Amino acid sequence: MQPRAEMVHWVFASGVLVLGLIMIAQAIAGPTVWAKRRWRVYLWPGIAFGLGVLMWPVMTFYTNSAIHMVAHSVWAQALMVMGAAELGLAKGKLSSRWWRLAAPIGIAFSGIAFLVHEQNPWLFSRSAFLHHLLGWTLIGLALFPLGLAYRPRSAFFRYGFGVFVIAIAVMLLCDRDVSSIFGHLSPLAGPPHR
Amino acid sequence: METQLETHVHARTAYRSGRARAIALLGPLTVLAGLVWAIVQPYRLTLLHPHHQGVWWLVVEPPLLVAAAGLFFSLAVARPLIADLEEEDAAAR
Numbered sequence: 555m556q557p558r559a560e561m562v563h564w565v566f567a568s569g570v571l572v573l574g575l576i577m578i579a580q581a582i583a584g585p586t587v588w589a590k591r592r593w594r595v596y597l598w599p600g601i602a603f604g605l606g607v608l609m610w611p612v613m614t615f616y617t618n619s620a621i622h623m624v625a626h627s628v629w630a631q632a633l634m635v636m637g638a639a640e641l642g643l644a645k646g647k648l649s650s651r652w653w654r655l656a657a658p659i660g661i662a663f664s665g666i667a668f669l670v671h672e673q674n675p676w677l678f679s680r681s682a683f684l685h686h687l688l689g690w691t692l693i694g695l696a697l698f699p700l701g702l703a704y705r706p707r708s709a710f711f712r713y714g715f716g717v718f719v720i721a722i723a724v725m726l727l728c729d730r731d732v733s734s735i736f737g738h739l740s741p742l743a744g745p746p747h748r
Numbered sequence: 749m750e751t752q753l754e755t756h757v758h759a760r761t762a763y764r765s766g767r768a769r770a771i772a773l774l775g776p777l778t779v780l781a782g783l784v785w786a787i788v789q790p791y792r793l794t795l796l797h798p799h800h801q802g803v804w805w806l807v808v809e810p811p812l813l814v815a816a817a818g819l820f821f822s823l824a825v826a827r828p829l830i831a832d833l834e835e836e837d838a839a840a841r
Contacts, residue, residue: 557808564808568813571814571817572817575775576821579774579825583771587836590832597825727813727814
């Protein structure tokens with residue numbers, strides 16, 4: 555009854571896609587209009603925190619090695635800390651601007667978690683390729699919230715953050731458990747399905 | 749012919765600001781992307797051939813997830829945000 559790993563990636567991708575659309579909408583609307591309704595301010599930090607909470611069942615049920623367990627746990631904690639820090643900032647409970655560094659650190663940790671738990675080379679299979687690509691993209695993505703920590707009103711960093719988050723969603727949606735990438739599929743990966 | 753039933757025809761919403769138009773387009777474009785994906789890769793839609801499929805293959809269908817994300821964004825986020833944008837633009841005029 556347990557869904558395949560690729561299905562979990564697709565479900566997470568939907569959440570990440572909504573998150574990306576929200577970030578783009580926030581960048582277009584501007585901070586003043588965005589803050590007109592209080593619930594909107596908590597939207598993206600809340601989704602980020604929720605994704606972190608949902609990473610725990612992934613850690614529990616999709617652990618096929620110690621490195622998977624550690625990577626998924628670190629990732630869940632990083633997402634939750636990032637979401638919680640942003641929620642605290644939105645509520646006004648946290649005031650130091652150093653808390654804004656939780657987002658880039660959390661995203662960079664997510665990227666490292668992707669890279670660390672993928673033991674196969676890039677062209678081993680599509681899943682391996684996407685894990686490498688997602689890892690490096692997340693590390694690159696961390697530069698945008700880092701920029702926003704120092705220039706909170708920068709349109710470039712806001713739009714860039716949203717576009718990269720949507721790119722992450724697209725990559726997650728492309729994931730398959732066993733499938734070829736650019737015509738390459740290691741015989742060690744097993745027979746492709748569908 | 750006379751009738752006591754009255755049909756309200758809503759005027760088509762024409763967003764005045766470019767920002768509102770851009771936000772209004774995000775959701776429909778996402779839904780369109782999901783539909784295009786479904787047409788290009790129909791085998792990803794197990795609803796089209798549901799026999800002998802497990803429950804997860806019927807519940808988790810990526811093109812439909814994309815369309816659902818766009819729909820959710822349009823209804824839950826974009827609509828109230830556009831109303832606020834229009835309100836602000838009207839106040840500025």
